[in-house]
Amino acid sequence: MDTCTIETQDKKEEVPERSDKRLKFTGTVQEDMTQPQKQAVQRTLDGHSISVMPKVRTTDGHMVDWDRNIVVNQLMKETGLATRFYNKPGITRKEAQEIAKDTERRIRQMDLKFLSGPLIREMVNMILLERGHVEWRNVSTRVGTPVYDACEIDLGSGFEAKDNANLQENAETSHKKKADKISKEQYLLLLPPRLADLHLNGDLHIHDLEYMGTRAFCQDWDLRYFFYYGLMPDGSGAKASVAGPAMKAEVAILHAVKALGSAQTNFAGGQGFYNFLTFLAPYFEGKSYKDIEQLMQMFVYEMTQMMVARGGQVVFSSVQLSPGVPKLWKDIPVVYKGKVHDGTNGTVRRTYEEFEREVRLGFAALMNVMLQGDNWGKPFNFPKPEISIEPDFMQEDDLFNRAHPELPTYDGLYTLAFELAAKFGTPYFDNQLPEYRGSGDGISCYQCCAYQFSANADADDRFDDKLHFRDGMHFSMGSWQVVTLNCPRAAYRANGDDMALFADLKSLMDQAIKIFATKRQWMESIIENERMPFATQRPKDPMTGKKGSIAVDIDSLVYTIGVVGINEMVHYHTGNQIYESKAAFKFAIRVMTELEMYARELGQKHGIEIALARTPAETTGQRFAASDLLHEEYADSAKQVVQGDLETALAKIKDTHDLPIYYTNGTHVPPGADISLAERIKIEHVFFPIVDGGNICHIWLGEGSPDPKGLKEFAMNIAKNTQVGYFTFTKDMTICLNDFHMMSGLKDACENCGSSNVEQMSRVTGYIQSVSGWNAAKKQELADRKRYKVAGIA
Known part of the structure; x- marks a missing residue:
């Protein structure tokens, strides 16, 4: 190829001659040049027209x-990130120089009026892909959103827009959504491509993907930690004021609020x-009801x-x-005011x-505050009150009751809880x-939207030390990450073959383990760089003056594998839904048992x-259903079993993925199944011992108001005679604005x-929220729900 030489300010360079006789000048027109100088730069050399490279608009707000x-x-x-995330080497300087020259050549050919950092990056990434360097492209590309999408947000x-009904309509939500979009793109690019594709294709779902590289999932806290060490909101003490241990009840309440x-x-x-x-009761000592x-009112309002x-x-x-002090804690030394007593x-x-008196009064107070509702009469959606039905409180402490006839009994306190449930x-x-x-011999609780810890x-050799808060040791229970399996899709692929179905589901669990391993690797870097300070804080010990115990025992966090659509999986595989035949029901049990055993094996x-949970x-059931309808290989199968309004979904699927279709949550009977409540409970309770990571039984009530005592009797029947470990009664409500x-x-x-300016309210998954913020699938599920008249409904 013929070349000609172009002289710039500091060098000469040979440029290939193009057939159209137009060459692009590699120098730059400087702002301080005179007009003749600028014209000279735009001269013609050997009859060829020459133009200049424009300045670059950088993403940090400069022209260079x-x-x-x-x-x-x-x-x-x-x-170099390829080494960190893919265990592959970064680029050599020689190849980088070749790519830079190639980029420059292409820019010259385009005769652009301006350049931007993103445009240059796109061209570089195109060259990387052309050269077969997908891993280099993935760590060099940009993440973000089109301007139109940003304006929509x-x-x-x-x-x-409707993925989380708890989000508010404000500018902070817009900011979060933009950040979420960027973060999700980032982590999908950095995951091994096979794992990222499993999520994108809908084989499994990585929950809270936007936080995968920076945060653990959820946590249940031991209040004694803050009552002993005080409150260090930023986790380091460098950015926020550090408070010593609370000495007064009001401060203890505020510390509890701010800790969460x-x-x-x-x-x-x-x-x-x-x-x-x-744990809070010692601060209430001697206080009137x-x-x-x-104080309870202050706590609830602060949290909401x-x-x-x-x-x-x-x-x-x-x-x-709990309505009283659990047996496990009766003889344990109190921790408060910065001391272990x-x-x-x-x-x-x-x-x-x-402090039995204070616990009973605290329980009654919290129930009464929630019964009143807020100033408009609306219910408080947070904090979710988890009423613990424990063996310790099934019989009254007659000796205590006779000594304190002015205090409510356990039965009276549980009745208050059911008054709240009824209202x-x-x-x-x-x-x-x-x-x-x-049976009360350990620590057990439900968290988030029904995850159990x-x-x-038997499982923790430091249990007694944690029980007694020795050297600041305490209980911290939570989860690193949740990954959910698309169970119906596994059935579509198995096509009636039991062994193929089990193998497919177990293979997805294997992939979940790889996601967990990636998460842990990323989080170790986060922790090492002190980017998770509240969880890893070590406050000043008020007794020794030295660094205290770490807030969260990182190694004790569990990894959660979730299931969605067991009902639809069984329906496709056996021809019947989970409640339609004994064979389908038994097969669901068999599948879940296989998964539970394999989870233990993997652990x-x-x-x-x-x-296993x-x-x-709230969104995963919809996402899986929509993904299967969009996928040519699975669409016909999904149409046979999907719940909701299939006709509307098919009409809208090319325009939106927020569709009124869904797979049933977990191992549940579909919300619209026309069966009695007794039958529903009889089916669902069997899965609770299997699903050790958390489960819930939803009882949807009609418009009437149940009699609290009748509701309590019905609920205690469930508690005493079934294996249902977690349940709730849901009331639909409307507030006129x-x-x-x-x-x-x-x-x-x-x-x-x-x-008509009204706001409907109901339980979306594990919490009560305005229906207007729900996605189309949850709104459809709300319409589908079979509501029951429980004993005593007026």
Whole structure:
């Protein structure tokens, strides 16, 4: 090829001659040049027209001269990530220089009026792909969103607008959604391509993908930690004021509130306190019921008015509530006011048994505050009250009751909880009576939208030390990550072959383990770089002045594998839904047993704890169903079993993926199944001992208000005679935003003033929220739900 030589300010360069006789000049027109100089640069050489490289608009807000070496240096730096994430070498300087020259040549050919950093990067990435370097392209590409999509997010539509009903309509939510979009793209690019494709294709779902590289999933906290060490909201003490241990009840309440708010910066999911009232009770000593109720009111309002969680939402929170001091804790030394009151270090030995009065009054106060509702009469959606039904409280402490006739009994306190259930459907009932729950011999709680965590002496050789808070040791229970399997799709592929179905599901579990391993590897770097400070904090010990115990025992966090669509899987595989034949029901049990056994096998093999769970699936059930309809290989199969409004979904599927279709949550009977409540419970309770990572039985109530005592009798029947470990009664409600009138049922207009400016409310998955924020699938499920009249409904 013929060449000609072009002289720039500091060098001469040979440029290939093009057939159209037009060459692009490699120099740059400088701003300080005179007009003749600029014209000279635009001269004609050997009859060929020459133009200049425009300046570059950088992403950090500057205009700079084109410099090929910047491309070289950027490639050298960025492709180094391939070593960190893919265990492959980065680019050599020689190849980087070749790519930079190639990029420059292509830019010259395009005769552009301006250059931008993103445009240059696109061209570089195209060359990387052409040369077969996908891994270098993946770590060198940009993540972000088109301008149009960003504008849609600003207005509350577009990207994942209805994925989380707890999000508020505000600018912080818009900011979060943009950040989510970038983060999800980033982590999918950095995951091994096979794992990323499994998520994108809908074979499995990586929950809270936007936080996969920076946060653990959810956490249940031991309040004693903060009552001993105080509060360090930023985890380091460098950015925020550090408070010593609370000395007064009001401060203890505020520390509890702020601890959960601060924890949300380090975790993707819910935050909660187990054994909440027992640990808080010493601060209530000697206080009147009225004072305790005021403190409980402060706690509830703080938790529902702190718009500080991700995207300006309230903290997704829960508290485990027992009506008295559990037997396990009666003789354990109290931890509060910066001391362990065990009779050492100048303390008088005091145990939690001494605070039975305060626990009972605290329980009554919290129930009464929630019964009142807020100033409009709406229910409080957080903190979720987890009412613990324990063996310890099935019989009254007659000796204590006779000595304190002014205090409520256990039966009276449980009745209060069911008054709240009858009025608002707020409480969740944590049934610890079945043998598989441990019968009160260990620590067990439900968290988030029904994930279960536990600790006991058999599995934890430090259990007794944690029980007694020795050297600051305490209980911290939570999850690293949740990955959910698309169970119906596995059935479509198996095509009636049992062994093929089991093999497919187990293969997906193997892939989940790889995702967990990737997560842990990434998180180790995060922790090493002190980017998870609240969870890894080591505050000043108030007794020794040295660094105390770490807040979260990182190694104790579990890995959760969830299931969605067991009903639809069984339906396709056997021809019947889970409730339609004994054969289908038994096959569902067989599948779940296989998965539970394999989860244990994988846990032992990899030295981690794996929990099998029913996924709450606010979005996952819809996402899997839509993905299968979109996939040519699975569409016909999915049409046979999918729940919801299939006709509308098929009409809209080319325009949106927010469709009114879904797979049933976990191992549940479909919400619209026309069977009795007794039949529903009889089927669903069998799966609770198998699904050790968490499950829930939803009982959808009609418009009427149940009699609290009748509701309690019915619920205690469930607790004593079934294996249901966690259940709730859901009330549909409507609030008029015109005259603030509260109504039972889902109303389109106010029965009081006739206004259509109303907000419907119900339980979306594991929490109560306004229906307007639900996605199309959850709204369809709301319409499909079979509602029951439980004993005593008026």
